[in-house]
Amino acid sequence: MDELRLTGDGSHTLYSPEYGQTYHSRFGAIEESRHVFLQGVRLEELLKRNETVTLLEIGFGTGLNFWLSARPFLTGNRRLNYRAVEARLLPGEIFSRLNHARLLGLDEPFGAFLRWRTDLDEKNPGTHSFRYNTLRMELFPGDALQADYAENSCHGVYLDAFSPDKNPELWSVDFLQRLYRALKPGGLLATYSSRRSVREALTACGFCVEKRPGPRGKREILSAYKP
Numbered sequence: 001m002d003e004l005r006l007t008g009d010g011s012h013t014l015y016s017p018e019y020g021q022t023y024h025s026r027f028g029a030i031e032e033s034r035h036v037f038l039q040g041v042r043l044e045e046l047l048k049r050n051e052t053v054t055l056l057e058i059g060f061g062t063g064l065n066f067w068l069s070a071r072p073f074l075t076g077n078r079r080l081n082y083r084a085v086e087a088r089l090l091p092g093e094i095f096s097r098l099n100h101a102r103l104l105g106l107d108e109p110f111g112a113f114l115r116w117r118t119d120l121d122e123k124n125p126g127t128h129s130f131r132y133n134t135l136r137m138e139l140f141p142g143d144a145l146q147a148d149y150a151e152n153s154c155h156g157v158y159l160d161a162f163s164p165d166k167n168p169e170l171w172s173v174d175f176l177q178r179l180y181r182a183l184k185p186g187g188l189l190a191t192y193s194s195r196r197s198v199r200e201a202l203t204a205c206g207f208c209v210e211k212r213p214g215p216r217g218k219r220e221i222l223s224a225y226k227p
């Protein structure tokens, strides 16, 4: 069972005994997610466009990236289409203990999400869909390697698997190539890893890879652009 932990900015993360890793940086889960993922795909710029924004996340976990990304869409009429894959969907009981929604002032939509999670029929095969106002979240419950990724469909990809040594299947050239195809031209893939092997694998797929300064506790991270 994953354990709840407090990080440096007061937001929760989980520790997975199975992977021997926390889901986020111990220096600050919210701080890290904003810096690595939202800034990594330039969400602020995407918000200025007059179109539905489509994001894909590999490793939904606690849903922190989803809630942070969803927040600006909850005011106004811009639409977010969020696609996520998760092999081990957390039980409602764990979601309900996380403090992310409270810290982000999202109690109401999070309450709707918890009710959705509680009523979810996990025996029902296929993608689960959560809708709230202008948000649409499509969750594929299973191995990311088995999911379908529509080509040229996403403005941004959040690659938030566990680290390459613990979760190697999600950092392989074959899998990254599928994420490359899922992105629209001009789209960005954001990840917290800056390993040389990841950089090389992304480059081999055709991405233009850039190092950028990391959040607290991490010198560098990567952002990969699809020309």
Ligand SMILES: C[S@@+](CC[C@H](N)C(=O)[O-])C[C@H]1O[C@@H](n2cnc3c(N)ncnc32)[C@H](O)[C@@H]1O
Pocket: 022, 023, 024, 058, 059, 060, 061, 062, 063, 064, 065, 085, 086, 087, 088, 142, 143, 144, 145, 160, 161, 162, 167, 169, 170
């Ligand atoms: C670093 S944690 C996720 C952090 C998450 N984005 C969050 O904000 O909480 C990595 C996630 O990837 C999931 N995962 C690992 N291997 C997977 C696979 N092959 N397919 C789908 N999900 C996987 C784990 O269950 C875990 O939830």
